Amino acid sequence: MQVTLKIRRFNPEKDKEPWWGEYKFEAEPTDRLLDALNHVKWYVDGTLTYRRSCAHGVCGSDAMLINGQNGLACKLLLKNLGSKITVEPMRGFRVIKDLLVDMEAFFDKYRRMKPYFITHSPVPEKERLQSVEERQRFDDTTKCILCGACTTSCPSFWANPDYVGPAAIVNAHRFVFDSRDEGKDERLSVLALNEGVWRCRTIFNCVEACPRGINVTRAIGEIKKALLLRKI
Amino acid sequence: MLQRYDALVVGAGGAGLMAALQLSKQGHVAVLSKLYPTRSHTGAAQGGIGAALGNMEEDHWEWHMFDTIKGSDYLADQDAVEILCREAIETVYDLEHWGLPFSRTPEGKIAQRPFGGHTREFGKAPVRRSCYAADRTGHMILQTMYQQCIKDDVQFYNEYHVIDLLVEQGRCAGVVAICLETGEIHTFQAKAVIFATGGFGRIFRVTSNAHALTGDGMSVVLRRGIPLEDIEFFQFHPTGIYKMGILLSEAARGEGAILRNRNGERFMERYAPSLLDLAPRDMVSRAIYREIQEGRGINGANYVHLDFTHLGRDVLDKKLPDITDFVRTYMGIEPAKELVPVQPTAHYAMGGIPTDNDGRVVIDDKNTPVPGLYAAGEAACVSVHGGNRLGTNSLVDILVFGRRSGRHAADFIKKNEFVPLGANPEERAREMVQRLTTNNGKERAGDVRGTLQDEMMEKASVFRDAKTLSAMREKLHEIRDRYNHVKVEDRGTKYNTELLEVIELGSLIDVAQVLVESALARQESRGAHFREDFPKRDDPNWLKHTLAYLGPKGIEFKYKPVKITKFEPKERKY
Numbered sequence: 001m002q003v004t005l006k007i008r009r010f011n012p013e014k015d016k017e018p019w020w021g022e023y024k025f026e027a028e029p030t031d032r033l034l035d036a037l038n039h040v041k042w043y044v045d046g047t048l049t050y051r052r053s054c055a056h057g058v059c060g061s062d063a064m065l066i067n068g069q070n071g072l073a074c075k076l077l078l079k080n081l082g083s084k085i086t087v088e089p090m091r092g093f094r095v096i097k098d099l100l101v102d103m104e105a106f107f108d109k110y111r112r113m114k115p116y117f118i119t120h121s122p123v124p125e126k127e128r129l130q131s132v133e134e135r136q137r138f139d140d141t142t143k144c145i146l147c148g149a150c151t152t153s154c155p156s157f158w159a160n161p162d163y164v165g166p167a168a169i170v171n172a173h174r175f176v177f178d179s180r181d182e183g184k185d186e187r188l189s190v191l192a193l194n195e196g197v198w199r200c201r202t203i204f205n206c207v208e209a210c211p212r213g214i215n216v217t218r219a220i221g222e223i224k225k226a227l228l229l230r231k232i
Numbered sequence: 233m234l235q236r237y238d239a240l241v242v243g244a245g246g247a248g249l250m251a252a253l254q255l256s257k258q259g260h261v262a263v264l265s266k267l268y269p270t271r272s273h274t275g276a277a278q279g280g281i282g283a284a285l286g287n288m289e290e291d292h293w294e295w296h297m298f299d300t301i302k303g304s305d306y307l308a309d310q311d312a313v314e315i316l317c318r319e320a321i322e323t324v325y326d327l328e329h330w331g332l333p334f335s336r337t338p339e340g341k342i343a344q345r346p347f348g349g350h351t352r353e354f355g356k357a358p359v360r361r362s363c364y365a366a367d368r369t370g371h372m373i374l375q376t377m378y379q380q381c382i383k384d385d386v387q388f389y390n391e392y393h394v395i396d397l398l399v400e401q402g403r404c405a406g407v408v409a410i411c412l413e414t415g416e417i418h419t420f421q422a423k424a425v426i427f428a429t430g431g432f433g434r435i436f437r438v439t440s441n442a443h444a445l446t447g448d449g450m451s452v453v454l455r456r457g458i459p460l461e462d463i464e465f466f467q468f469h470p471t472g473i474y475k476m477g478i479l480l481s482e483a484a485r486g487e488g489a490i491l492r493n494r495n496g497e498r499f500m501e502r503y504a505p506s507l508l509d510l511a512p513r514d515m516v517s518r519a520i521y522r523e524i525q526e527g528r529g530i531n532g533a534n535y536v537h538l539d540f541t542h543l544g545r546d547v548l549d550k551k552l553p554d555i556t557d558f559v560r561t562y563m564g565i566e567p568a569k570e571l572v573p574v575q576p577t578a579h580y581a582m583g584g585i586p587t588d589n590d591g592r593v594v595i596d597d598k599n600t601p602v603p604g605l606y607a608a609g610e611a612a613c614v615s616v617h618g619g620n621r622l623g624t625n626s627l628v629d630i631l632v633f634g635r636r637s638g639r640h641a642a643d644f645i646k647k648n649e650f651v652p653l654g655a656n657p658e659e660r661a662r663e664m665v666q667r668l669t670t671n672n673g674k675e676r677a678g679d680v681r682g683t684l685q686d687e688m689m690e691k692a693s694v695f696r697d698a699k700t701l702s703a704m705r706e707k708l709h710e711i712r713d714r715y716n717h718v719k720v721e722d723r724g725t726k727y728n729t730e731l732l733e734v735i736e737l738g739s740l741i742d743v744a745q746v747l748v749e750s751a752l753a754r755q756e757s758r759g760a761h762f763r764e765d766f767p768k769r770d771d772p773n774w775l776k777h778t779l780a781y782l783g784p785k786g787i788e789f790k791y792k793p794v795k796i797t798k799f800e801p802k803e804r805k806y
Contacts, residue, residue: 014724053271100729
């Protein structure tokens with residue numbers, strides 16, 4: 001198929017303002033958008049800049065705004081995107097170069113959730129026991145690959161960049177609802193702060209954006225509920 | 233720019249992070265990674281980590297040891313395999329204690345499932361040994377290890393690409409890296425450096441490996457006179473998505489999926505009558521190639537089918553959710569109802585930077601170490617995988633030997649001083665970057681890399697012979713010549729990912745050259761190395777490890793003996 005990529009370009013060493021680059025070429029309908037970006041970089045314009053690694057939707061490097069919606073370039077096929085495809089960097093993060101954005105603040109917020117197992121009870125010789133149902137309770141949020149697609153689709157985050165954002169909350173949820181973890185209070189206290197979970201206005205953009213199919217808004221709702229129950 | 237650390241870890245996958253955790257409280261330590269740590273390819277591992285926990289049925293580390301050695305076609309060093317299989321058990325419990333969300337048995341224990349080549353009672357029947365978290369075990373391991381690094385406040389230099397190793401008076405003195413954000417060259421002086429830089433599957437066209445897996449660490453040490461071990465042994469995983477190479481875990485067959493040819497026949501019955509589809513990967517990949525060669529590929533093309541249709545949606549959704557999603561997303565196929573086209577995909581380097589059982593890099597047939605230099609994970613060759621790795625053992629390897637190298641290095645940095653740096657430590661790195669960014673040749677890196685990948689796939693993959701390998705040797709001369717004329721269009725300094733790709737291509741060519749020369753030299757068939765002109769294993773002449781050096785006139789060889797402790801080499805049948 002003939003495809004036209006319209007890519008938002010910005011080179012900090014050359015450009016004062018971002019501009020649109022258009023690239024027209026033949027591609028297979030089953031090619032990933034990432035394959036098309038690679039085509040431009042490898043055969044048309046070597047300066048095109050973006051992150052990528054695994055190329056099958058598990059490493060989280062290549063989240064971007066594609067035809068107005070966040071997604072992973074390696075998980076969307078050209079045949080499902082149409083012959084004219086618009087590609088821009090994720091919104092709300094500082095653009096460094098072309099599609100490559102500054103992820104530092106995003107990871108800082110993730111770290112604020114204390115995203116590691118916290119226990120005070122003695123470590124058993126073998127594994128801690130956990131029922132199949134207890135394990136299932138937080139299965140959805142274990143899938144997060146920290147790509148940023150949810151956070152940068154969130155109007156509350158756009159309005160207030162200090163909001164920790166859905167990705168950080170998802171990663172807190174993964175521990176708060178793990179029956180083995182004993183750090184619930186520490187995490188909920190962070191989430192109860194001004195920039196925490198109450199900034200969510202249940203707009204559901206994050207659910208549509210998540211390339212891992214995580215029901216992000218439900219997870220945020222469960223955290224809100226846990227906070228309310230804690231107060232009672 | 234000069235920084236000083238007691239120890240540095242290069243690479244932030246499972247091996248690097250495990251090593252960093254051992255070191256972080258023992259001195260001034262940092263991790264350098266060309267990616268954000270959570271992007272590392274450990275996260276793509278699917279089916280599980282092997283350990284004889286015996287949660288589902290009787291199991292023993294000795295059985296695991298036997299399977300690993302037999303799977304290796306007797307090329308693995310048996311003392312190292314014993315360590316691997318013994319320490320696998322405590323390692324899996326450690327992961328659980330760090331919160332890794334394993335799938336569970338009805339009693340609440342860590343769930344386990346069958347995997348290729350893993351058996352009970354020394355080969356009698358498949359055993360459930362693979363500890364799993366659905367089919368995203370690697371993702372959970374990478375996340376858990378990174379989480380622990382956050383907890384321990386490990387220092388990271390993200391998006392720093394190491395391009396040179398500093399060796400002074402035969403001792404490791406540090407590394408030189410390029411910061412991708414600024415393009416600046418940094419010298420990191422260190423008493424100890426651990427290379428955990430992963431594999432190089434991107435030398436082949438069809439691969440399960442990430443774009444980032446370009447053999448960087450191996451190439452960097454090779455250029456500094458350190459050998460690479462057993463690089464001719466490269467594993468093709470039997471079930472990659474047709475054309476794309478995306479991995480469909482062996483857990484699929486562990487859960488009951490079946491390989492079928494164009495006649496619908498379960499052809500593994502003819503190749504491995506007792507283990508069938510769960511035979512080791514080298515055998516299954518060869519069986520698929522044979523079926524295709526003999527005209528039984530689907531529609532006569534170069535693929536076969538993986539049949540999930542009898543498993544039911546529940547097994548697919550609960551136990552294999554990610555690969556089910558891959559099949560739906562990339563092929564538009566519903567695996568519960570339709571057959572899935574698969575072909576072998578370049579997956580794993582059994583060879584690598586030679587190390588001893590503590591991760592110390594050793595440079596000759598007498599196992600002489602380079603003080604302060606370590607390697608772990610796929611970048612290293614201990615050797616626990618020999619000629620062919622069993623499924624689940626890569627995750628065991630990265631954690632067991634990541635830990636051992638980290639612990640040894642932690643001790644080393646307390647007992648040793650910094651090695652003084654030479655007069656101009658950045659000279660070679662600067663010269664290389666300068667050369668690549670000012671070259672006005674006519675070649676594009678994309679074209680050169682494409683040629684390399686296509687030619688390697690055709691001439692040096694599952695089946696090889698003197699003719700194809702010699703032709704590949706010639707091609708590599710041509711490819712290297714073209715590489716010297718590659719032009720980098722991006723002349724900027726900030727995030728010059730084009731320059732990075734060209735540096736990576738240089739690494740790929742180095743490692744491909746070692747692979748081809750080592751494969752030409754080894755005149756036998758063993759594990760994943762299959763020579764059509766020498767189709768039998770030849771223990772009297774070739775039960776030994778290859779050590780390949782980059783000499784002034786090309787690749788030079790030494791060989792070192794295989795350590796055999798418990799299991800005498802036997803013919804390998806399944």
